[in-house]
Amino acid sequence: MTHKVLLLPGDGIGPEIAAQAARLLKACQEAGLDIEVEEGLVGGSAYDVHGEPLPAETLEKAKAASAILLGAVGGPKWDKIEDLSKRPEKGLLGLRKNLGLFGNLRPAMLYPQLASASSLKPELVAGLDIMIVRELTGGIYFGQPRGIEVRNGERVGFNTYIYSESEIERIGRVAFEMAQKRGKKLCSVDKANVLEVTILWREVMERLAPEYPDVELSHMYVDNAAMQLVRAPKQFDVVVTGNMFGDILSDAAAMLTGSIGMLPSASLNESGQGMYEPCHGSAPDIAGQNVANPLAMMLSVAMMLRYSLNENAMAERIEAAVGSVLDDGLRTADIASEGMQTIGTDAMGDAVLAA
Amino acid sequence: MTHKVLLLPGDGIGPEIAAQAARLLKACQEAGLDIEVEEGLVGGSAYDVHGEPLPAETLEKAKAASAILLGAVGGPKWDKIEDLSKRPEKGLLGLRKNLGLFGNLRPAMLYPQLASASSLKPELVAGLDIMIVRELTGGIYFGQPRGIEVRNGERVGFNTYIYSESEIERIGRVAFEMAQKRGKKLCSVDKANVLEVTILWREVMERLAPEYPDVELSHMYVDNAAMQLVRAPKQFDVVVTGNMFGDILSDAAAMLTGSIGMLPSASLNESGQGMYEPCHGSAPDIAGQNVANPLAMMLSVAMMLRYSLNENAMAERIEAAVGSVLDDGLRTADIASEGMQTIGTDAMGDAVLAA
Numbered sequence: 001m002t003h004k005v006l007l008l009p010g011d012g013i014g015p016e017i018a019a020q021a022a023r024l025l026k027a028c029q030e031a032g033l034d035i036e037v038e039e040g041l042v043g044g045s046a047y048d049v050h051g052e053p054l055p056a057e058t059l060e061k062a063k064a065a066s067a068i069l070l071g072a073v074g075g076p077k078w079d080k081i082e083d084l085s086k087r088p089e090k091g092l093l094g095l096r097k098n099l100g101l102f103g104n105l106r107p108a109m110l111y112p113q114l115a116s117a118s119s120l121k122p123e124l125v126a127g128l129d130i131m132i133v134r135e136l137t138g139g140i141y142f143g144q145p146r147g148i149e150v151r152n153g154e155r156v157g158f159n160t161y162i163y164s165e166s167e168i169e170r171i172g173r174v175a176f177e178m179a180q181k182r183g184k185k186l187c188s189v190d191k192a193n194v195l196e197v198t199i200l201w202r203e204v205m206e207r208l209a210p211e212y213p214d215v216e217l218s219h220m221y222v223d224n225a226a227m228q229l230v231r232a233p234k235q236f237d238v239v240v241t242g243n244m245f246g247d248i249l250s251d252a253a254a255m256l257t258g259s260i261g262m263l264p265s266a267s268l269n270e271s272g273q274g275m276y277e278p279c280h281g282s283a284p285d286i287a288g289q290n291v292a293n294p295l296a297m298m299l300s301v302a303m304m305l306r307y308s309l310n311e312n313a314m315a316e317r318i319e320a321a322v323g324s325v326l327d328d329g330l331r332t333a334d335i336a337s338e339g340m341q342t343i344g345t346d347a348m349g350d351a352v353l354a355a
Numbered sequence: 356m357t358h359k360v361l362l363l364p365g366d367g368i369g370p371e372i373a374a375q376a377a378r379l380l381k382a383c384q385e386a387g388l389d390i391e392v393e394e395g396l397v398g399g400s401a402y403d404v405h406g407e408p409l410p411a412e413t414l415e416k417a418k419a420a421s422a423i424l425l426g427a428v429g430g431p432k433w434d435k436i437e438d439l440s441k442r443p444e445k446g447l448l449g450l451r452k453n454l455g456l457f458g459n460l461r462p463a464m465l466y467p468q469l470a471s472a473s474s475l476k477p478e479l480v481a482g483l484d485i486m487i488v489r490e491l492t493g494g495i496y497f498g499q500p501r502g503i504e505v506r507n508g509e510r511v512g513f514n515t516y517i518y519s520e521s522e523i524e525r526i527g528r529v530a531f532e533m534a535q536k537r538g539k540k541l542c543s544v545d546k547a548n549v550l551e552v553t554i555l556w557r558e559v560m561e562r563l564a565p566e567y568p569d570v571e572l573s574h575m576y577v578d579n580a581a582m583q584l585v586r587a588p589k590q591f592d593v594v595v596t597g598n599m600f601g602d603i604l605s606d607a608a609a610m611l612t613g614s615i616g617m618l619p620s621a622s623l624n625e626s627g628q629g630m631y632e633p634c635h636g637s638a639p640d641i642a643g644q645n646v647a648n649p650l651a652m653m654l655s656v657a658m659m660l661r662y663s664l665n666e667n668a669m670a671e672r673i674e675a676a677v678g679s680v681l682d683d684g685l686r687t688a689d690i691a692s693e694g695m696q697t698i699g700t701d702a703m704g705d706a707v708l709a710a
């Protein structure tokens with residue numbers, strides 16, 4: 001069966017890095033991968049053409065695809081759009097919600113070749129390999145009621161942080177299974193000393209634990225987790241948490257590696273359909289200059305091959321190619337260091353393809 | 356006028372470090388400070404005696420005091436209390452709310468003598484001096500409705516993240532004024548690309564800005580702020596944010612220094628009454644062993660002298676004494692390093708008093 005892959009370049013550096021992913025997909029096809037690649041608009045670039053960040057056409061294509069590759073969305077150009085529902089970010093959030101992509105996998109691992117890029121002392125991060133499992137279609141991102149309205153003569157803004165047992169159980173199972181495949185340690189992050197919604201979260205995680213007797217479950221308050229990530233990140237294996245805490249902690253964890261330009265992510269739904277994107281943003285300040293690092297995007301292709309297309313061997317070939325390019329001393333500007341050769345986006349794409 | 360100071364030792368290492376603060380207060384009295392010191396129960400230790408974490412008697416004493424010094428609350432002993440309203444943390448939250456202590460000042464500064472304690476590379480943290488201004492009596496900590504209930508046949512947990520314009524304005528002014536006294540840079544942290552409540556937050560900060568023309572206001576999304584704290588913390592001067600984001604970011608910032616045992620905090624209300632406490636927690640694992648670091652607690656006394664009692668000279672004497680003790684190579688276990696002398700809680704108290 002021919003798999004459909006939808007490529008959504010998005011905004012900022014999105015198109016540049018997506019171009020490298022497109023070349024990589026072509027190379028995979030030549031190596032025998034049976035896929036059909038389509039493109040679509042999302043985010044600010046979709047707003048500019050269609051007046052909305054997630055045009056119906058894009059959503060239809062996304063629903064029909066086995067997997068979606070997304071560059072990045074957003075930028076100052078669209079920050080002034082008054083109507084929040086038209087902002088680029090809503091394109092991304094709409095895709096997540098409409099496709100039910102509740103399981104967000106964000107690895108934070110340090111390539112040995114890039115150990116010095118971390119802002120932490122090398123001994124604290126050498127060999128770092130954390131997997132953050134973030135709930136992506138619930139929590140305060142989507143909770144109702146929400147808005148800004150006048151109460152008692154002044155405006156108030158409000159959002160609702162809400163999770164049901166079944167939502168928590170669903171992401172909990174993803175995390176426990178992930179821990180089983182990895183180091184068998186799962187840390188659930190909440191704020192159960194203050195927030196009722198996370199008391200329920202903790203309770204459900206506890207209830208699931210006996211079904212995964214080989215996994216060691218622990219709980220940590222979110223403020224402490226933020227500290228522990230800075231203090232001793234290697235204590236973590238798999239971390240599971242809600243949408244908002246996951247947003248914050250996964251970015252902090254990614255930055256610990258010093259090379260967020262290297263990190264892919266996957267967002268999966270119940271039927272294994274997935275959206276794959278770099279952990280980094282659209283970096284509008286360097287867009288169009290051929291300096292962006294395309295490796296997170298190319299590694300997102302590898303993640304897609306593994307999780308949605310079941311093509312482990314090809315995924316490994318891509319990951320190995322990235323490793324050997326780093327071994328060769330090639331670096332984009334964001335991970336440049338003394339004695340290494342700094343190259344542009346295209347040249348990095350060339351190097352990976354050659355390898 | 357005789358100022359009343361209420362000392363609330365709390366739980367875990369609280370009593371040990373509070374004992375050192377009590378000695379310091381006595382020394383201040385001998386040096387001419389006109390204060391009257393009372394003690395009270397809060398947290399788990401209050402629950403054990405009175406069945407509640409904030410007994411009426413303690414609240415009355417707190418209301419009558421010019422300033423409160425709190426050790427720390429909480430511990431595994433009380434984690435199993437089913438009724439959230441009886442947990443030790445509620446003692447702390449109740450004091451904050453009942454006294455209207457909305458303005459939480461959390462400095463994250465690195466003592467030059469302790470530069471090597473940070474998990475970050477020395478050049479990234481040398482001279483670090485950030486002030487996090489956290490809103491402390493609103494946001495999702497106190498928002499209604501909240502709870503766990505059955506909807507559509509399953510349980511859901513929910514909390515409400517809510518701020519009114521006047522609440523935002525009030526903490527905004529504290530932060531702008533703080534920036535005026537410091538480096539004149541204020542970074543407001545929100546998630547205005549997703550949450551309506553923080554769109555209002557950003558709008559109010561923007562509205563206040565022209566009244567403080569000497570302060571440069573910037574905005575940052577919370578996920579990016581967590582990254583930037585890890586990547587390049589010295590870019591920040593004053594940071595202002597809501598209760599939940601402030602909880603997370605202030606702990607991460609404190610941990611950047613590697614010596615959270617050194618950091619005091621202040622929580623102020625509109626009339627300048629304040630509660631002062633270390634940034635660290637109750638550390639039940641080391642309680643009762645005379646190894647806890649009392650310096651954050653002793654520096655909290657200095658902060659109290661400065662902000663609530665207007666005794667700047669005496670505050671500076673305490674801060675200088677702490678500096679000279681560090682210069683002398685004395686360290687508690689949490690900040691111990693090679694070539695330095697590791698001493699206990701009491702001995703550290705002795706050393707500061709002597710200095």
Ligand SMILES: CC(C)[C@H](C(=O)O)[C@@H](O)C(=O)O
Pocket residue numbers: 074089092093247548549578
């Ligand atoms: C762009 C934004 C809406 C998004 C989020 O907050 O989820 C991003 O930060 C992410 O983590 O993918």
Ligand SMILES: CC(C)[C@H](C(=O)O)[C@@H](O)C(=O)O
Pocket residue numbers: 193194223429444447448602
């Ligand atoms: C103990 C807890 C309720 C408290 C909070 O979350 O505010 C603590 O983490 C703090 O930051 O003072």
